[in-house]
Amino acid sequence: MSIRAGILGVLLEQDAYGLQIHGELEERTSRVGRINVGQIYSTLDRLVTSGSVVPADPTDDGLPRYRITAAGREEFSRWLDSLDPDAASGWSDTVFMVLLVASLPSQDTSAAIDRAVAVWRGAADRDVTDLADHARSRLASAALDWLEVARIEAASLARPLSDLRPRRGRRPGPAPQRQRHQAGERAL
Incomplete structure (x- = not known):
């Protein structure tokens, strides 16, 4: 699986921001919960450095979006033959x-x-x-x-890319150990 090519594929459809790309890849390839969002951002940085992707206009609330370049389109095409x-x-x-x-x-x-x-x-x-x-x-x-x-x-x-904004931030889960420990100290 090539996350790099997957990002380029999503960007072929329209400019997108990192968390949006992450959600689209998981949904489109049935890999929900199996793609690390940090890998998306580090790969986007490498794609910008290589010239396959460039920064695009940010979203209305300031999220950085990315746009595929001609070099990125060529890279995606090569991936299809690989x-x-x-x-x-x-x-x-x-x-x-x-x-x-x-x-x-x-x-x-x-x-x-x-x-x-x-x-x-x-x-x-x-x-x-x-x-x-x-x-x-x-x-x-x-x-x-x-x-x-x-x-x-x-x-x-x-299908086109989704207009729904993925939820940002950490998923809810148990309180971090430090917070539970501090809560226990307060109870004493």
């Missing part, structure tokens, strides 16, 4: 890519799925000489089956 079924993350990268691209109205989902099918078909067609090869062949067959389902379902996934 699937590697032999990589340890090959399957998760495929799922992330297809779910993301299918959810972006500006992208050609059919072309992305065609590229993924070609990559996984190549993996499925390799000679099986040992148990590890057999596992890779079965994974490739499963990937091809899923990609055909994705081709059918993809049309219903495209």
